Amino acid sequence: MNDNILTKLGISTLLKKDNLPSLYLGDKVYYGTGKQFFSRSPIDFNINAKFKKISNSKVEKVIDSLQDEFQLWQEVPAPKRGEVVKTFSLLVKENKRELAFLITLESGKIYEESLGEVQELIDICDFAVGLSRQLYGLTIASERFRHKMLEQWHPLGVVGIISAFNFPIAVWAWNAMLALVCGNTIIWKSSSQTTLCAIACHLLLQKAIKAYPTLPQNIFSLILANRQTTKSIVKNKNIKLISATGSVSMGKSISPMVASRLGRVLLELGGNNAMIVTNSAKLDLALRAVVFSSVGTSGQRCTSLRRLFIHKKIYKDFISSLVKAYECVNIGDPFKRKVLMGPLVSKKAYKNMQLTLKKVKDQGGKIIYGGERIKNNVPSGGYYVKPALVKIKHSAKIVQKETFAPILYLIEYDSFEEVLKLHNSVPQGLSSSIFTQDLKESEIFMSSIGSDCGITNVNIGTSGAEIGGAFGGEKDTGGGRESGSDSWKNYMRRVTNTINYSNEIPLSQGINFEL
Ligand code: NAD
Numbered sequence: 001m002n003d004n005i006l007t008k009l010g011i012s013t014l015l016k017k018d019n020l021p022s023l024y025l026g027d028k029v030y031y032g033t034g035k036q037f038f039s040r041s042p043i044d045f046n047i048n049a050k051f052k053k054i055s056n057s058k059v060e061k062v063i064d065s066l067q068d069e070f071q072l073w074q075e076v077p078a079p080k081r082g083e084v085v086k087t088f089s090l091l092v093k094e095n096k097r098e099l100a101f102l103i104t105l106e107s108g109k110i111y112e113e114s115l116g117e118v119q120e121l122i123d124i125c126d127f128a129v130g131l132s133r134q135l136y137g138l139t140i141a142s143e144r145f146r147h148k149m150l151e152q153w154h155p156l157g158v159v160g161i162i163s164a165f166n167f168p169i170a171v172w173a174w175n176a177m178l179a180l181v182c183g184n185t186i187i188w189k190s191s192s193q194t195t196l197c198a199i200a201c202h203l204l205l206q207k208a209i210k211a212y213p214t215l216p217q218n219i220f221s222l223i224l225a226n227r228q229t230t231k232s233i234v235k236n237k238n239i240k241l242i243s244a245t246g247s248v249s250m251g252k253s254i255s256p257m258v259a260s261r262l263g264r265v266l267l268e269l270g271g272n273n274a275m276i277v278t279n280s281a282k283l284d285l286a287l288r289a290v291v292f293s294s295v296g297t298s299g300q301r302c303t304s305l306r307r308l309f310i311h312k313k314i315y316k317d318f319i320s321s322l323v324k325a326y327e328c329v330n331i332g333d334p335f336k337r338k339v340l341m342g343p344l345v346s347k348k349a350y351k352n353m354q355l356t357l358k359k360v361k362d363q364g365g366k367i368i369y370g371g372e373r374i375k376n377n378v379p380s381g382g383y384y385v386k387p388a389l390v391k392i393k394h395s396a397k398i399v400q401k402e403t404f405a406p407i408l409y410l411i412e413y414d415s416f417e418e419v420l421k422l423h424n425s426v427p428q429g430l431s432s433s434i435f436t437q438d439l440k441e442s443e444i445f446m447s448s449i450g451s452d453c454g455i456t457n458v459n460i461g462t463s464g465a466e467i468g469g470a471f472g473g474e475k476d477t478g479g480g481r482e483s484g485s486d487s488w489k490n491y492m493r494r495v496t497n498t499i500n501y502s503n504e505i506p507l508s509q510g511i512n513f514e515l
Contacts, residue, residue, distance in 0.1 A: 032055075039195055042345045044381040049196055092121055092204060096119075127484060145506060157241075163188070163191055164245045165191035179241075188222045202220070241266060243490075246270075248476045268473075270476070273428075277318060283317075285435065302431075305408060306407070333378065353403060394422045402428060427475055470484055
Protein backbone atom coordinates (compact mmCIF):
# COMPACT_ATOMS: atom_id res chain seq x y z
CA MET A 1 0.00 0.00 0.00
CA ASN A 2 1.26 3.53 -0.70
CA ASP A 3 2.42 4.92 2.67
CA ASN A 4 2.66 8.54 1.46
CA ILE A 5 -1.00 8.52 0.52
CA LEU A 6 -2.09 7.03 3.82
CA THR A 7 0.02 9.59 5.68
CA LYS A 8 -1.37 12.51 3.66
CA LEU A 9 -4.92 11.34 4.42
CA GLY A 10 -4.10 10.83 8.11
CA ILE A 11 -4.86 7.11 8.02
CA SER A 12 -1.41 5.74 8.81
CA THR A 13 -1.59 7.06 12.39
CA LEU A 14 -4.79 5.05 12.89
CA LEU A 15 -3.43 1.81 11.51
CA LYS A 16 -2.62 -0.37 14.48
CA LYS A 17 -1.33 -3.80 13.80
CA ASP A 18 -4.25 -6.08 13.06
CA ASN A 19 -6.88 -3.64 14.21
CA LEU A 20 -8.34 -0.44 12.76
CA PRO A 21 -10.80 1.54 14.86
CA SER A 22 -14.31 0.27 14.08
CA LEU A 23 -16.26 3.30 15.24
CA TYR A 24 -15.65 7.04 14.73
CA LEU A 25 -17.53 9.99 16.17
CA GLY A 26 -16.09 13.37 15.22
CA ASP A 27 -12.46 13.09 16.37
CA LYS A 28 -13.10 10.19 18.77
CA VAL A 29 -12.25 6.64 17.72
CA TYR A 30 -13.20 3.31 19.28
CA TYR A 31 -11.53 -0.05 18.70
CA GLY A 32 -13.61 -3.21 18.49
CA THR A 33 -12.76 -6.19 20.66
CA GLY A 34 -14.97 -8.89 19.11
CA LYS A 35 -14.56 -11.07 16.05
CA GLN A 36 -12.02 -9.89 13.48
CA PHE A 37 -12.92 -8.83 9.93
CA PHE A 38 -10.69 -7.87 7.07
CA SER A 39 -10.96 -6.55 3.55
CA ARG A 40 -8.82 -7.51 0.59
CA SER A 41 -7.91 -5.50 -2.47
CA PRO A 42 -9.65 -6.94 -5.55
CA ILE A 43 -6.47 -6.18 -7.50
CA ASP A 44 -4.22 -8.84 -5.95
CA PHE A 45 -6.17 -10.11 -2.95
CA ASN A 46 -3.74 -8.60 -0.46
CA ILE A 47 -5.28 -7.59 2.87
CA ASN A 48 -6.01 -3.85 3.09
CA ALA A 49 -7.55 -3.46 6.50
CA LYS A 50 -8.39 -5.45 9.62
CA PHE A 51 -10.85 -4.42 12.26
CA LYS A 52 -12.85 -6.04 15.04
CA LYS A 53 -16.53 -6.16 15.86
CA ILE A 54 -17.61 -3.30 18.08
CA SER A 55 -20.12 -3.87 20.87
CA ASN A 56 -23.75 -2.85 20.32
CA SER A 57 -23.66 -0.81 23.54
CA LYS A 58 -20.85 1.40 22.15
CA VAL A 59 -22.83 1.91 18.94
CA GLU A 60 -25.93 2.86 20.93
CA LYS A 61 -23.93 5.41 22.94
CA VAL A 62 -22.65 6.99 19.74
CA ILE A 63 -26.19 7.19 18.33
CA ASP A 64 -27.32 8.83 21.60
CA SER A 65 -24.51 11.42 21.24
CA LEU A 66 -25.55 12.09 17.64
CA GLN A 67 -29.11 12.62 18.87
CA ASP A 68 -27.87 15.14 21.50
CA GLU A 69 -25.65 16.90 18.98
CA PHE A 70 -28.59 17.12 16.57
CA GLN A 71 -30.35 19.44 19.03
CA LEU A 72 -27.50 21.95 18.52
CA TRP A 73 -26.76 21.37 14.83
CA GLN A 74 -30.38 21.89 13.75
CA GLU A 75 -30.18 25.43 15.15
CA VAL A 76 -27.10 26.37 13.13
CA PRO A 77 -28.35 28.47 10.18
CA ALA A 78 -28.45 26.34 7.04
CA PRO A 79 -26.03 28.58 5.04
CA LYS A 80 -23.51 28.19 7.88
CA ARG A 81 -23.95 24.43 7.65
CA GLY A 82 -23.28 24.85 3.94
CA GLU A 83 -19.96 26.54 4.73
CA VAL A 84 -18.76 23.37 6.48
CA VAL A 85 -19.61 21.37 3.35
CA LYS A 86 -17.76 23.95 1.23
CA THR A 87 -14.64 23.59 3.39
CA PHE A 88 -14.90 19.82 3.14
CA SER A 89 -15.19 20.07 -0.65
CA LEU A 90 -11.98 22.14 -0.83
CA LEU A 91 -10.16 19.51 1.22
CA VAL A 92 -11.46 16.78 -1.10
CA LYS A 93 -10.18 18.76 -4.11
CA GLU A 94 -6.72 18.94 -2.50
CA ASN A 95 -6.79 15.18 -1.97
CA LYS A 96 -8.53 14.13 -5.19
CA ARG A 97 -5.77 11.85 -6.45
CA GLU A 98 -5.23 10.25 -3.05
CA LEU A 99 -8.93 9.47 -2.61
CA ALA A 100 -9.07 8.09 -6.17
CA PHE A 101 -6.11 5.87 -5.29
CA LEU A 102 -8.01 4.37 -2.35
CA ILE A 103 -11.15 3.84 -4.44
CA THR A 104 -9.20 1.88 -7.05
CA LEU A 105 -7.32 -0.05 -4.38
CA GLU A 106 -10.47 -1.12 -2.54
CA SER A 107 -13.11 -1.43 -5.27
CA GLY A 108 -10.91 -2.39 -8.25
CA LYS A 109 -12.42 0.21 -10.60
CA ILE A 110 -9.98 1.86 -13.01
CA TYR A 111 -8.21 4.98 -11.72
CA GLU A 112 -9.86 7.23 -14.32
CA GLU A 113 -13.31 6.18 -13.07
CA SER A 114 -12.16 6.68 -9.48
CA LEU A 115 -11.16 10.26 -10.30
CA GLY A 116 -14.68 10.65 -11.73
CA GLU A 117 -16.15 9.35 -8.49
CA VAL A 118 -14.22 11.90 -6.42
CA GLN A 119 -15.42 14.59 -8.86
CA GLU A 120 -18.96 13.39 -8.18
CA LEU A 121 -18.36 13.97 -4.48
CA ILE A 122 -17.10 17.50 -5.22
CA ASP A 123 -20.14 18.15 -7.45
CA ILE A 124 -22.64 17.07 -4.81
CA CYS A 125 -20.85 19.32 -2.29
CA ASP A 126 -21.36 22.27 -4.66
CA PHE A 127 -25.00 21.31 -5.01
CA ALA A 128 -25.42 21.03 -1.23
CA VAL A 129 -23.77 24.41 -0.61
CA GLY A 130 -26.22 26.07 -3.03
CA LEU A 131 -29.07 24.13 -1.49
CA SER A 132 -28.17 25.42 1.97
CA ARG A 133 -29.64 28.76 0.85
CA GLN A 134 -32.64 27.23 -0.93
CA LEU A 135 -34.49 25.01 1.55
CA TYR A 136 -37.73 26.60 0.42
CA GLY A 137 -41.28 25.97 1.60
CA LEU A 138 -44.54 27.18 0.04
CA THR A 139 -47.20 29.72 0.95
CA ILE A 140 -50.61 28.23 0.23
CA ALA A 141 -53.93 30.02 -0.27
CA SER A 142 -56.25 29.44 2.66
CA GLU A 143 -60.01 28.95 2.19
CA ARG A 144 -60.65 31.05 5.32
CA PHE A 145 -60.89 34.84 5.65
CA ARG A 146 -57.58 36.43 6.75
CA HIS A 147 -55.84 33.11 7.14
CA LYS A 148 -52.55 31.98 5.68
CA MET A 149 -51.05 28.55 5.15
CA LEU A 150 -47.34 27.81 5.05
CA GLU A 151 -45.22 24.77 4.41
CA GLN A 152 -41.89 24.52 6.21
CA TRP A 153 -39.13 21.92 6.08
CA HIS A 154 -37.39 20.97 9.32
CA PRO A 155 -34.45 18.63 9.93
CA LEU A 156 -35.27 15.01 10.78
CA GLY A 157 -32.64 13.99 13.37
CA VAL A 158 -30.03 11.25 13.06
CA VAL A 159 -29.78 9.83 9.53
CA GLY A 160 -28.26 6.36 8.96
CA ILE A 161 -26.45 5.75 5.68
CA ILE A 162 -25.62 2.24 4.46
CA SER A 163 -23.45 2.17 1.34
CA ALA A 164 -22.30 -0.42 -1.21
CA PHE A 165 -18.75 -1.25 -2.29
CA ASN A 166 -18.98 -0.09 -5.90
CA PHE A 167 -19.37 3.65 -5.18
CA PRO A 168 -17.59 3.79 -1.84
CA ILE A 169 -17.57 7.57 -1.42
CA ALA A 170 -20.06 9.07 -3.93
CA VAL A 171 -23.16 7.33 -2.57
CA TRP A 172 -22.28 8.38 0.98
CA ALA A 173 -21.75 11.95 -0.22
CA TRP A 174 -25.09 12.06 -2.09
CA ASN A 175 -26.76 11.32 1.23
CA ALA A 176 -24.41 12.87 3.75
CA MET A 177 -23.89 16.28 2.17
CA LEU A 178 -27.63 16.84 1.73
CA ALA A 179 -28.46 15.43 5.16
CA LEU A 180 -25.91 17.73 6.82
CA VAL A 181 -27.02 20.97 5.15
CA CYS A 182 -30.60 19.97 5.98
CA GLY A 183 -29.58 20.04 9.67
CA ASN A 184 -29.25 16.33 10.47
CA THR A 185 -26.48 14.39 12.13
CA ILE A 186 -25.31 11.21 10.41
CA ILE A 187 -24.03 7.71 11.04
CA TRP A 188 -22.43 5.97 8.06
CA LYS A 189 -22.15 2.19 7.78
CA SER A 190 -19.77 1.83 4.84
CA SER A 191 -19.22 -1.38 2.92
CA SER A 192 -16.64 -3.42 4.80
CA GLN A 193 -14.87 -3.88 1.45
CA THR A 194 -14.03 -0.16 1.27
CA THR A 195 -13.10 0.84 4.81
CA LEU A 196 -10.05 3.00 4.00
CA CYS A 197 -12.11 5.16 1.61
CA ALA A 198 -14.65 5.65 4.38
CA ILE A 199 -12.05 6.52 7.02
CA ALA A 200 -10.35 9.00 4.66
CA CYS A 201 -13.66 10.81 4.01
CA HIS A 202 -14.48 10.84 7.71
CA LEU A 203 -11.10 12.37 8.57
CA LEU A 204 -11.44 15.07 5.91
CA LEU A 205 -14.90 15.95 7.18
CA GLN A 206 -13.49 16.11 10.68
CA LYS A 207 -10.79 18.51 9.47
CA ALA A 208 -13.51 20.64 7.88
CA ILE A 209 -15.64 20.92 11.02
CA LYS A 210 -12.56 21.73 13.11
CA ALA A 211 -12.21 24.94 11.10
CA TYR A 212 -15.45 26.04 12.84
CA PRO A 213 -14.68 25.47 16.55
CA THR A 214 -17.83 27.22 17.75
CA LEU A 215 -20.08 24.78 15.87
CA PRO A 216 -21.07 21.34 17.21
CA GLN A 217 -18.22 18.98 16.35
CA ASN A 218 -19.67 15.49 16.79
CA ILE A 219 -22.29 15.63 14.07
CA PHE A 220 -21.08 12.71 11.96
CA SER A 221 -19.89 9.21 12.65
CA LEU A 222 -18.64 6.16 10.81
CA ILE A 223 -18.97 2.52 11.66
CA LEU A 224 -17.15 -0.42 10.13
CA ALA A 225 -19.46 -3.26 10.94
CA ASN A 226 -20.76 -6.66 10.02
CA ARG A 227 -24.41 -7.45 9.26
CA GLN A 228 -25.34 -8.14 12.88
CA THR A 229 -24.16 -4.72 14.06
CA THR A 230 -25.80 -3.10 11.02
CA LYS A 231 -29.10 -4.65 12.04
CA SER A 232 -28.82 -3.12 15.51
CA ILE A 233 -28.36 0.30 13.85
CA VAL A 234 -31.32 -0.27 11.56
CA LYS A 235 -33.53 -1.17 14.53
CA ASN A 236 -32.49 1.87 16.60
CA LYS A 237 -35.49 4.14 17.08
CA ASN A 238 -33.29 7.24 17.34
CA ILE A 239 -32.38 6.94 13.68
CA LYS A 240 -35.07 8.82 11.86
CA LEU A 241 -34.15 7.80 8.31
CA ILE A 242 -32.24 4.79 7.03
CA SER A 243 -30.90 5.40 3.54
CA ALA A 244 -29.61 2.08 2.24
CA THR A 245 -27.80 1.36 -1.02
CA GLY A 246 -27.08 -2.21 -2.05
CA SER A 247 -28.63 -5.41 -3.34
CA VAL A 248 -32.35 -6.15 -3.46
CA SER A 249 -31.86 -8.87 -0.84
CA MET A 250 -30.28 -6.33 1.55
CA GLY A 251 -33.27 -4.00 1.00
CA LYS A 252 -35.73 -6.82 1.63
CA SER A 253 -33.90 -7.74 4.83
CA ILE A 254 -33.63 -4.29 6.42
CA SER A 255 -36.83 -2.67 5.16
CA PRO A 256 -39.22 -4.68 7.42
CA MET A 257 -36.99 -3.89 10.43
CA VAL A 258 -37.35 -0.15 9.84
CA ALA A 259 -41.06 -0.54 9.06
CA SER A 260 -41.66 -2.44 12.32
CA ARG A 261 -40.58 0.66 14.27
CA LEU A 262 -42.42 2.93 11.78
CA GLY A 263 -39.18 4.56 10.73
CA ARG A 264 -38.42 6.03 7.31
CA VAL A 265 -36.42 4.19 4.73
CA LEU A 266 -34.87 5.28 1.44
CA LEU A 267 -33.86 2.33 -0.72
CA GLU A 268 -31.43 2.38 -3.65
CA LEU A 269 -31.22 -1.24 -4.74
CA GLY A 270 -30.18 -3.36 -7.70
CA GLY A 271 -31.11 -2.81 -11.33
CA ASN A 272 -31.56 -4.89 -14.47
CA ASN A 273 -30.92 -2.11 -16.91
CA ALA A 274 -31.71 -2.22 -20.60
CA MET A 275 -31.01 -0.36 -23.82
CA ILE A 276 -33.03 -0.47 -27.02
CA VAL A 277 -31.06 0.10 -30.22
CA THR A 278 -33.60 0.88 -32.93
CA ASN A 279 -33.00 0.67 -36.66
CA SER A 280 -32.84 4.48 -36.91
CA ALA A 281 -30.11 4.74 -34.24
CA LYS A 282 -26.72 6.32 -34.89
CA LEU A 283 -24.90 3.03 -34.51
CA ASP A 284 -21.40 4.39 -33.84
CA LEU A 285 -22.72 6.36 -30.86
CA ALA A 286 -24.83 3.45 -29.65
CA LEU A 287 -21.82 1.12 -29.81
CA ARG A 288 -19.67 3.40 -27.64
CA ALA A 289 -22.49 3.81 -25.14
CA VAL A 290 -23.06 0.04 -24.96
CA VAL A 291 -19.39 -0.69 -24.30
CA PHE A 292 -19.02 1.89 -21.50
CA SER A 293 -22.35 0.91 -19.92
CA SER A 294 -21.66 -2.82 -19.95
CA VAL A 295 -17.91 -3.00 -19.33
CA GLY A 296 -17.30 0.14 -17.21
CA THR A 297 -16.51 -0.67 -13.55
CA SER A 298 -16.31 -4.30 -14.76
CA GLY A 299 -20.09 -4.43 -15.07
CA GLN A 300 -20.38 -3.63 -11.36
CA ARG A 301 -22.42 -0.44 -11.45
CA CYS A 302 -26.02 -0.47 -10.30
CA THR A 303 -26.73 1.14 -13.69
CA SER A 304 -24.57 -1.27 -15.74
CA LEU A 305 -26.18 -2.40 -18.96
CA ARG A 306 -27.47 -5.96 -18.59
CA ARG A 307 -30.04 -6.35 -21.43
CA LEU A 308 -29.49 -5.07 -24.96
CA PHE A 309 -32.46 -5.11 -27.35
CA ILE A 310 -31.39 -4.74 -30.97
CA HIS A 311 -33.75 -4.27 -33.91
CA LYS A 312 -33.75 -7.29 -36.23
CA LYS A 313 -32.67 -5.21 -39.26
CA ILE A 314 -29.35 -4.29 -37.61
CA TYR A 315 -28.99 -7.21 -35.17
CA LYS A 316 -26.26 -9.20 -36.98
CA ASP A 317 -24.09 -6.24 -37.99
CA PHE A 318 -24.37 -4.54 -34.61
CA ILE A 319 -23.34 -7.70 -32.77
CA SER A 320 -20.30 -8.23 -34.97
CA SER A 321 -19.22 -4.61 -34.27
CA LEU A 322 -19.81 -5.21 -30.58
CA VAL A 323 -17.64 -8.33 -30.52
CA LYS A 324 -14.85 -6.37 -32.25
CA ALA A 325 -15.19 -3.57 -29.68
CA TYR A 326 -15.10 -6.07 -26.78
CA GLU A 327 -11.91 -7.57 -28.23
CA CYS A 328 -10.25 -4.15 -27.88
CA VAL A 329 -11.09 -3.76 -24.17
CA ASN A 330 -7.82 -3.81 -22.26
CA ILE A 331 -8.25 -5.79 -19.03
CA GLY A 332 -5.77 -5.71 -16.15
CA ASP A 333 -4.33 -3.69 -13.28
CA PRO A 334 -6.82 -0.84 -12.78
CA PHE A 335 -4.00 1.57 -11.90
CA LYS A 336 -2.40 1.14 -15.34
CA ARG A 337 -3.11 3.67 -18.07
CA LYS A 338 -5.06 2.34 -21.05
CA VAL A 339 -6.62 -0.44 -18.93
CA LEU A 340 -10.40 -0.11 -19.30
CA MET A 341 -11.53 -2.95 -17.09
CA GLY A 342 -10.17 -4.03 -13.70
CA PRO A 343 -10.97 -7.12 -11.63
CA LEU A 344 -14.22 -8.35 -10.14
CA VAL A 345 -14.54 -7.35 -6.51
CA SER A 346 -14.19 -10.82 -4.99
CA LYS A 347 -13.99 -14.55 -5.46
CA LYS A 348 -17.69 -14.68 -4.59
CA ALA A 349 -18.46 -12.27 -7.44
CA TYR A 350 -16.44 -14.44 -9.83
CA LYS A 351 -18.22 -17.62 -8.71
CA ASN A 352 -21.55 -15.89 -9.10
CA MET A 353 -20.65 -14.86 -12.64
CA GLN A 354 -19.64 -18.43 -13.55
CA LEU A 355 -22.83 -19.83 -12.02
CA THR A 356 -24.89 -17.40 -14.07
CA LEU A 357 -23.06 -18.39 -17.27
CA LYS A 358 -23.78 -22.04 -16.49
CA LYS A 359 -27.46 -21.21 -16.03
CA VAL A 360 -27.35 -19.30 -19.31
CA LYS A 361 -26.33 -22.51 -21.10
CA ASP A 362 -28.87 -24.61 -19.16
CA GLN A 363 -31.61 -22.18 -20.17
CA GLY A 364 -30.84 -22.27 -23.88
CA GLY A 365 -28.51 -19.26 -24.12
CA LYS A 366 -25.22 -19.11 -26.02
CA ILE A 367 -22.07 -17.31 -24.88
CA ILE A 368 -20.70 -15.74 -28.05
CA TYR A 369 -17.80 -13.91 -26.39
CA GLY A 370 -15.83 -13.94 -23.14
CA GLY A 371 -16.82 -15.01 -19.65
CA GLU A 372 -13.57 -16.78 -18.77
CA ARG A 373 -10.96 -15.84 -16.17
CA ILE A 374 -7.72 -14.26 -17.38
CA LYS A 375 -4.49 -15.11 -15.58
CA ASN A 376 -1.84 -13.75 -17.97
CA ASN A 377 -0.60 -10.14 -17.82
CA VAL A 378 -2.78 -9.32 -14.82
CA PRO A 379 -1.80 -9.07 -11.14
CA SER A 380 -1.92 -12.52 -9.57
CA GLY A 381 -4.59 -13.27 -6.99
CA GLY A 382 -7.32 -11.02 -8.46
CA TYR A 383 -10.34 -12.23 -10.43
CA TYR A 384 -9.95 -10.75 -13.92
CA VAL A 385 -12.48 -11.89 -16.52
CA LYS A 386 -13.32 -11.25 -20.14
CA PRO A 387 -16.69 -9.50 -20.30
CA ALA A 388 -19.34 -11.86 -21.67
CA LEU A 389 -21.76 -11.43 -24.57
CA VAL A 390 -24.69 -13.82 -24.47
CA LYS A 391 -27.43 -14.57 -27.00
CA ILE A 392 -30.53 -15.61 -25.12
CA LYS A 393 -34.32 -15.43 -25.19
CA HIS A 394 -35.72 -12.75 -22.92
CA SER A 395 -38.07 -15.32 -21.38
CA ALA A 396 -35.09 -17.21 -19.83
CA LYS A 397 -35.33 -17.04 -16.03
CA ILE A 398 -31.73 -15.89 -15.58
CA VAL A 399 -32.44 -12.69 -17.58
CA GLN A 400 -34.83 -11.55 -14.84
CA LYS A 401 -31.99 -11.42 -12.31
CA GLU A 402 -29.23 -8.89 -11.72
CA THR A 403 -25.85 -10.64 -11.83
CA PHE A 404 -23.29 -8.11 -10.62
CA ALA A 405 -20.71 -8.90 -13.29
CA PRO A 406 -19.98 -7.99 -16.93
CA ILE A 407 -22.55 -10.18 -18.68
CA LEU A 408 -24.60 -8.61 -21.46
CA TYR A 409 -27.72 -10.35 -22.79
CA LEU A 410 -28.37 -9.74 -26.50
CA ILE A 411 -31.99 -9.89 -27.59
CA GLU A 412 -33.35 -9.40 -31.11
CA TYR A 413 -36.67 -7.57 -31.48
CA ASP A 414 -39.07 -6.66 -34.25
CA SER A 415 -41.80 -4.22 -33.14
CA PHE A 416 -41.44 -1.24 -30.80
CA GLU A 417 -44.58 -2.20 -28.84
CA GLU A 418 -43.21 -5.71 -28.27
CA VAL A 419 -39.81 -4.48 -27.08
CA LEU A 420 -41.35 -1.98 -24.65
CA LYS A 421 -43.30 -4.81 -23.03
CA LEU A 422 -40.18 -6.95 -22.69
CA HIS A 423 -38.20 -3.97 -21.42
CA ASN A 424 -40.62 -3.46 -18.52
CA SER A 425 -41.19 -7.12 -17.74
CA VAL A 426 -38.34 -7.57 -15.19
CA PRO A 427 -38.73 -7.05 -11.42
CA GLN A 428 -36.22 -4.17 -11.21
CA GLY A 429 -36.66 -0.62 -12.53
CA LEU A 430 -33.49 1.45 -12.27
CA SER A 431 -31.99 2.67 -15.56
CA SER A 432 -33.04 2.48 -19.20
CA SER A 433 -32.02 3.91 -22.53
CA ILE A 434 -33.05 4.11 -26.15
CA PHE A 435 -30.95 4.94 -29.20
CA THR A 436 -33.18 6.33 -31.91
CA GLN A 437 -33.55 9.27 -34.32
CA ASP A 438 -37.32 8.75 -34.36
CA LEU A 439 -38.98 11.47 -32.26
CA LYS A 440 -42.11 9.40 -31.70
CA GLU A 441 -40.16 6.45 -30.30
CA SER A 442 -38.09 8.57 -27.95
CA GLU A 443 -41.15 10.49 -26.69
CA ILE A 444 -43.11 7.29 -26.09
CA PHE A 445 -40.10 5.76 -24.30
CA MET A 446 -39.95 8.72 -21.89
CA SER A 447 -43.74 8.94 -21.40
CA SER A 448 -45.84 7.18 -18.77
CA ILE A 449 -46.56 4.33 -21.20
CA GLY A 450 -42.85 3.95 -21.95
CA SER A 451 -39.99 2.82 -19.72
CA ASP A 452 -41.02 2.11 -16.12
CA CYS A 453 -37.56 2.96 -14.74
CA GLY A 454 -36.45 5.88 -12.56
CA ILE A 455 -33.80 6.82 -15.12
CA THR A 456 -34.83 6.97 -18.78
CA ASN A 457 -32.24 8.20 -21.27
CA VAL A 458 -32.32 8.97 -24.98
CA ASN A 459 -29.14 8.51 -27.06
CA ILE A 460 -27.09 8.07 -23.87
CA GLY A 461 -26.13 4.82 -22.14
CA THR A 462 -27.67 3.49 -18.93
CA SER A 463 -24.77 4.39 -16.63
CA GLY A 464 -23.00 7.61 -15.68
CA ALA A 465 -25.77 9.80 -14.21
CA GLU A 466 -25.11 13.44 -13.30
CA ILE A 467 -25.71 14.64 -9.73
CA GLY A 468 -28.24 17.33 -10.76
CA GLY A 469 -31.10 14.88 -11.29
CA ALA A 470 -32.82 12.73 -8.70
CA PHE A 471 -31.26 9.27 -8.79
CA GLY A 472 -33.09 6.01 -8.11
CA GLY A 473 -35.53 3.50 -9.47
CA GLU A 474 -38.86 1.75 -9.16
CA LYS A 475 -40.18 -1.73 -8.30
CA ASP A 476 -37.49 -3.95 -6.69
CA THR A 477 -34.98 -1.11 -7.02
CA GLY A 478 -36.75 0.32 -3.99
CA GLY A 479 -38.37 3.60 -5.06
CA GLY A 480 -35.86 5.88 -3.32
CA ARG A 481 -34.44 9.09 -4.80
CA GLU A 482 -31.09 10.63 -3.88
CA SER A 483 -28.74 13.33 -5.07
CA GLY A 484 -30.19 16.22 -7.10
CA SER A 485 -33.56 17.83 -7.88
CA ASP A 486 -35.71 17.92 -4.71
CA SER A 487 -34.31 14.70 -3.17
CA TRP A 488 -33.27 16.86 -0.20
CA LYS A 489 -36.88 16.66 0.99
CA ASN A 490 -36.20 13.04 2.01
CA TYR A 491 -33.90 14.33 4.75
CA MET A 492 -36.43 16.75 6.23
CA ARG A 493 -39.86 16.67 7.79
CA ARG A 494 -42.66 18.72 6.29
CA VAL A 495 -44.72 20.96 8.55
CA THR A 496 -47.94 22.70 7.53
CA ASN A 497 -48.73 25.91 9.44
CA THR A 498 -52.09 27.70 9.36
CA ILE A 499 -52.14 31.25 10.75
CA ASN A 500 -55.25 33.24 11.62
CA TYR A 501 -54.93 37.05 11.51
CA SER A 502 -58.70 37.76 11.59
CA ASN A 503 -60.97 38.57 14.55
CA GLU A 504 -63.00 35.37 14.06
CA ILE A 505 -62.35 31.67 14.54
CA PRO A 506 -63.92 30.16 11.38
CA LEU A 507 -63.64 26.40 10.90
CA SER A 508 -62.49 24.81 7.67
CA GLN A 509 -65.04 23.26 5.28
CA GLY A 510 -67.54 25.86 6.61
CA ILE A 511 -68.41 23.75 9.69
CA ASN A 512 -70.69 25.55 12.14
CA PHE A 513 -69.83 24.68 15.77
CA GLU A 514 -71.49 27.47 17.77
CA LEU A 515 -71.57 27.05 21.57
P1 NAD B 1 -24.71 -5.55 -0.64
O1 NAD B 1 -26.19 -5.58 -0.60
O2 NAD B 1 -23.99 -6.82 -0.43
O3 NAD B 1 -24.17 -4.53 0.49
C1 NAD B 1 -24.55 -3.18 0.54
C2 NAD B 1 -24.42 -2.67 1.97
O4 NAD B 1 -25.42 -3.30 2.79
C3 NAD B 1 -23.08 -3.01 2.62
O5 NAD B 1 -22.72 -1.96 3.48
C4 NAD B 1 -23.38 -4.29 3.39
O6 NAD B 1 -22.51 -4.48 4.47
C5 NAD B 1 -24.82 -4.05 3.85
N1 NAD B 1 -25.64 -5.27 3.95
C6 NAD B 1 -25.73 -6.27 3.03
N2 NAD B 1 -26.65 -7.17 3.42
C7 NAD B 1 -27.13 -6.74 4.61
C8 NAD B 1 -28.12 -7.25 5.53
N3 NAD B 1 -28.76 -8.38 5.29
N4 NAD B 1 -28.37 -6.54 6.65
C9 NAD B 1 -27.72 -5.37 6.89
N5 NAD B 1 -26.79 -4.85 6.06
C10 NAD B 1 -26.50 -5.52 4.94
O7 NAD B 1 -24.28 -4.85 -2.01
P2 NAD B 1 -22.82 -4.66 -2.62
O8 NAD B 1 -22.31 -5.97 -3.10
O9 NAD B 1 -21.98 -3.85 -1.70
O10 NAD B 1 -23.17 -3.71 -3.89
C11 NAD B 1 -23.75 -4.22 -5.05
C12 NAD B 1 -25.27 -4.08 -5.05
O11 NAD B 1 -25.64 -2.74 -4.73
C13 NAD B 1 -25.84 -4.32 -6.44
O12 NAD B 1 -27.05 -5.03 -6.31
C14 NAD B 1 -26.07 -2.93 -6.99
O13 NAD B 1 -27.03 -2.85 -8.02
C15 NAD B 1 -26.50 -2.20 -5.74
N6 NAD B 1 -26.28 -0.76 -5.85
C16 NAD B 1 -27.37 0.03 -6.02
C17 NAD B 1 -27.21 1.41 -6.19
C18 NAD B 1 -28.39 2.31 -6.43
O14 NAD B 1 -28.23 3.52 -6.28
N7 NAD B 1 -29.56 1.80 -6.79
C19 NAD B 1 -25.92 1.97 -6.13
C20 NAD B 1 -24.83 1.12 -5.91
C21 NAD B 1 -25.03 -0.25 -5.77
